Amino acid sequence: MKLATQPAKIQTNAVISNRAYLALAVPLIISGISTPILGAVDTAVVGRMPDASFIGGVAVGALIFNTMYWLLGFLRVSTSGFTSQAQGSNNEKEITLTFLRPMVIAVLFGIFFILMQYPILQAALYLVGAGEAVTGHAATYFSIRIWSAPFSLLSYVIIGWLVGLGKVVYSLATQIFMNVLNILLDFIFVLGFGWGVAGVASATLIAEISAVIFGLWIIFRAKQIDISKIKINMMLESAPLMKMLKVNGDLFLRTVCLLTMTGIFTSKGASMGEVTLAANAVLLQIHYLMAYFFGGFANASSILIGRAIGGKSEALYNRAYTLSAQWGILSAIVLSVCIYLFGEHIVSLFTTISTVKEMANSLLIWMIIFPLVGFWYAQLEGIFSGATEAKFIRNSIILALLIFLIANWLFFPIHHNDGLWLAFSLFMLSRSLFLWMYVPKLRRKIAVFEKTG
Numbered sequence: 193m194k195l196a197t198q199p200a201k202i203q204t205n206a207v208i209s210n211r212a213y214l215a216l217a218v219p220l221i222i223s224g225i226s227t228p229i230l231g232a233v234d235t236a237v238v239g240r241m242p243d244a245s246f247i248g249g250v251a252v253g254a255l256i257f258n259t260m261y262w263l264l265g266f267l268r269v270s271t272s273g274f275t276s277q278a279q280g281s282n283n284e285k286e287i288t289l290t291f292l293r294p295m296v297i298a299v300l301f302g303i304f305f306i307l308m309q310y311p312i313l314q315a316a317l318y319l320v321g322a323g324e325a326v327t328g329h330a331a332t333y334f335s336i337r338i339w340s341a342p343f344s345l346l347s348y349v350i351i352g353w354l355v356g357l358g359k360v361v362y363s364l365a366t367q368i369f370m371n372v373l374n375i376l377l378d379f380i381f382v383l384g385f386g387w388g389v390a391g392v393a394s395a396t397l398i399a400e401i402s403a404v405i406f407g408l409w410i411i412f413r414a415k416q417i418d419i420s421k422i423k424i425n426m427m428l429e430s431a432p433l434m435k436m437l438k439v440n441g442d443l444f445l446r447t448v449c450l451l452t453m454t455g456i457f458t459s460k461g462a463s464m465g466e467v468t469l470a471a472n473a474v475l476l477q478i479h480y481l482m483a484y485f486f487g488g489f490a491n492a493s494s495i496l497i498g499r500a501i502g503g504k505s506e507a508l509y510n511r512a513y514t515l516s517a518q519w520g521i522l523s524a525i526v527l528s529v530c531i532y533l534f535g536e537h538i539v540s541l542f543t544t545i546s547t548v549k550e551m552a553n554s555l556l557i558w559m560i561i562f563p564l565v566g567f568w569y570a571q572l573e574g575i576f577s578g579a580t581e582a583k584f585i586r587n588s589i590i591l592a593l594l595i596f597l598i599a600n601w602l603f604f605p606i607h608h609n610d611g612l613w614l615a616f617s618l619f620m621l622s623r624s625l626f627l628w629m630y631v632p633k634l635r636r637k638i639a640v641f642e643k644t645g
Contacts, residue, residue: 220363234396291411551609
């Protein structure tokens with residue numbers, strides 16, 4: 193197995209066919225969808241248990257980890273962008289460094305989360321404000337899964353680096369290995385051994401540790417990274433280090449805004465009772481499936497945009513942008529139609545609790561709307577991430593969060609859960625529109641790069 197770092201033809205050829213684009217996107221879609229499928233299986237497994245509090249407990253527990261890990265989502269996003277740019281410029285030393293720098297950050301933050309687990313859990317449960325039964329299940333989930341924190345963050349780096357190189361098959365193999373193992377252990381621990389929420393958390397713990405071992409085995413077996421040639425002072429070179437920290441800081445703020453919205457959304461749902469919290473959790477899992485589907489195309493575009501930046505090719509940038517738009521809007525239409533036709537059947541896969549199903553079905557209109565208002569922000573974030581222009585992503589989501597807060601203040605007291613979903617939809621639409629406004633600035637930067645190249 194050899195992870196070649198020399199640019200493939202697709203990196204420099206601006207006349208990229210739809211087939212070549214899909215060759216990148218489809219494995220990334222499968223890889224991406226496997227993540228929410230895992231969350232969906234977690235929800236579906238505990239949804240077979242007799243009380244909605246089990247679903248709520250897993251939802252709240254997962255929210256805590258999503259909050260911690262999404263704050264460090266830059267470990268995947270920026271690693272992918274910097275790696276694709278290094279590959280586009282044929283800088284083999286920098287390709288190795290784009291792997292090592294974020295690995296150090298991942299380990300340090302993982303250890304920090306373990307050391308701070310008690311205050312993190314208590315603060316999170318206080319902010320969510322769920323009922324006693326839900327809180328108890330969430331605490332059980334958290335106390336087990338927290339021990340995989342360094343490994344979970346390391347997997348972000350591994351997957352991001354492989355994606356940045358365009359080695360999407362290896363990225364897919366790592367992601368699929370982790371999620372399939374997790375799903376199998378879910379069934380064994382929960383349905384087989386009857387461990388309940390503890391079984392779901394234990395399955396995730398084992399899977400995340402195993403995935404890092406598997407991913408590192410893939411990378412080092414390829415013998416493409418020669419750490420012996422890398423010195424500490426190379427990792428601390430001021431220019432690339434400062435650029436990485438700046439991009440990561442902007443992506444960190446982007447995630448803070450996203451998690452602020454998600455936290456408010458979950459807290460408002462919890463305030464309306466366990467059934468509403470569980471129904472919203474089911475719909476959010478469906479939303480994540482669609483969002484990660486879009487993410488496959490966005491990641492494919494990010495790879496090409498990074499190569500365009502590294503190779504100073506405006507033509508490649510323009511082609512990647514066009515393909516991203518075309519496949520994004522086509523996917524949005526298809527997904528909306530699928531939810532319209534099969535939404536109730538999809539909900540039934542997640543829970544057998546009649547009250548939760550009934551409420552979730554009554555809210556399916558918001559899942560039909562989501563692809564149409566949300567596909568473009570996903571594609572644009574892929575484009576801006578590949579260009580490592582995270583400040584535009586940061587600015588647009590800050591504005592979108594303001595729209596969400598205003599909409600939630602106006603509509604939630606009147607329309608309750610529907611008002612909450614309306615605010616959610618306006619947030620997604622705003623992300624698309626505000627980020628789109630920055631496209632001309634990015635295009636001008638690409639044009640300057642090509643002229644100076």
